Amino acid sequence: MLLKDKVAIVTGGTRGIGRAIVLELAREGANVAFTYLRSQQEAESLCGEVEKLGRRALSLQIDVRDFQKAKELVEKVKEDFGRLDILVNNAGINKDKALMLMAKEDWQDVIDTNLTGTFNVSRNAIVTFLKQKSGDIINITSVSGIAGMGRQTNYAASKAGIIGFTKSLAKEVAAYNIRVNAVAPGFIETDMLSSLKDEYKDAIVKKIPLGRFGRAEDVTGVVKFLLSDAAGFITGQTIVVDGGLFIQ
């Protein structure tokens, strides 16, 4: 097992990619704490699944927009599990609208959750990582933050911000044996995608060179790789997982 007895935090863990990451880390031997905002039932069932894998699970209803709550999250995990090795900043929302129809709240909510949320939890975990001279941070961003996407100025800006954050933090903490990387999924079959109309989905899939939407496992495989020794010389990078849609 790749992550035997390591302790991980995954924000936004109950649905979509976050949920798949929680389970993958548990399968690899990690005890996992995850946050959620509203999906209490899903959180409880996910805890059960992690425990079935023989690992410890901790679910915490936390809004990552709240710095103080992010602080409490890290403290609680260290208190309950005794350590912290991995942080996956995954919590994210989208409120897609044309800019001319976008309310200030639509902009602010997305930036606060996706970008400031990443800052809030990373800021509260980093001192622990620096002191122990080890740690891994994986930020889940999006191809939208690299290639841009119509009706996603808020989302794309938050995700591009995460890429800049990843690069800067990677340089800042590399000397302390802490690696910081990002994963940028394209169109992955999750709740976020299911909100799109079928005809729009058909049009997209035709443009994806590998001819299908991504699956959550396509993303978790890369997360697993980035956390492994095989990626020991990789930091500050954003790995695009999009079936070739946005080849640059």
Add this chain to the structure above:
Amino acid sequence: MQDLENEIRSMIAEIIERDPSEVTPDAKFFEDLGVDSMMALEIMAAMEKKYKISIPEENLAKLTTLRETVAVAKEILEKKG
């Protein structure tokens, strides 16, 4: 107290690569001794390890001189009992 001060002085001197005689009680870490924020964190981590204590992160800003650093360690050690 004197022992604690001497121990912490040598610990700091080693981390910041200075002669212990330069680490006087009131020499300012940042201005006089060229300590940066990462070194301050290493000082904090070294004290936690040596004395088996946990120093809340908020104390980082207080670590500005040897005197202040010893005071922080002393307070936490006394609480620990």
